[in-house]
């Protein structure tokens with residue numbers, strides 16, 4: 001059995017939890033031990049990356065921001081004519097069944113995946129996928145490792161950019177993440193944890209796996225949103241800033257402003273908000289990217305998660 005290795009640290013590293021060795025995985029309505037959970041080699045997701053996914057978190061038996069995740073999933077699937085084969089209530093039922101089979105209620109991360117299903121021949125045309133969608137749900141006990149907060153993330157600006165929406169719109173949370181994977185490889189080869197990606201005009205956009213924010217003179221800045229994943233956490237942070245009188249701007253900015261930020265952080269469902277300690281070897285601020293605005297946003301977000309999963 002392939003076990004997760006404790007010594008491989010990434011920006012999505014969770015504390016070791018031996019219970020994850022025996023989790024049950026949902027495959028098209030059937031629960032299987034992780035060693036036996038399989039999809040066909042003809043599956044559209046395996047063959048072409050033709051599928052959509054959501055990463056979600058379970059607290060107190062409730063999925064945080066379930067409606068926001070379902071909006072993104074159903075919108076993405078509609079946009080590529082992928083019929084999920086069930087409504088939101090059906091998806092929730094599948095999630096509930098998987099959580100129950102694993103006895104999971106809290107500090108759980110889930111990857112919900114839907115593909116165009118099994119093909120009759122190994123070629124691209126969507127009409128070769130004839131047996132309906134494939135749905136897989138992987139849930140793991142998951143608490144981000146504390147070193148992510150303590151040490152912060154090191155970013156390297158990478159040559160791989162976020163493209164224009166008429167190539168592959170970054171708003172598709174598609175199985176095919178090759179653009180992001182290439183960026184991540186480039187960052188790793190530059191000795192960093194994650195890649196900072198620019199947009200086609202050279203403005204700072206996002207990272208390969210998370211959304212990116214800076215803080216300058218008390219103001220929170222993030223990209224316009226035109227070329228990045230429409231992250232659920234990103235939107236919650238923007239909304240929280242607006243509701244709590246923290247100035248926030250979705251705007252173009254360059255590396256010049258990012259290097260000289262007072263604070264910087266990443267957002268994503270896995271790690272909520274994670275400080276960025278340095279970018280291309282330049283230290284951010286005086287406390288590993290952290291500062292009073294980051295701390296306040298982190299607290300506000302934690303309270304929002306708690307309130308919405310009560």
Ligand SMILES: Cc1ncc(COP(=O)(O)O)c(C=O)c1O
Pocket residue numbers: 055173180206207208209210211229230231232233234267268269270
């Ligand atoms: C490329 C990318 N950016 C950002 C995010 C963060 O999105 P969210 O806040 O919805 O988890 C993700 C997560 O799926 C992602 O894949």
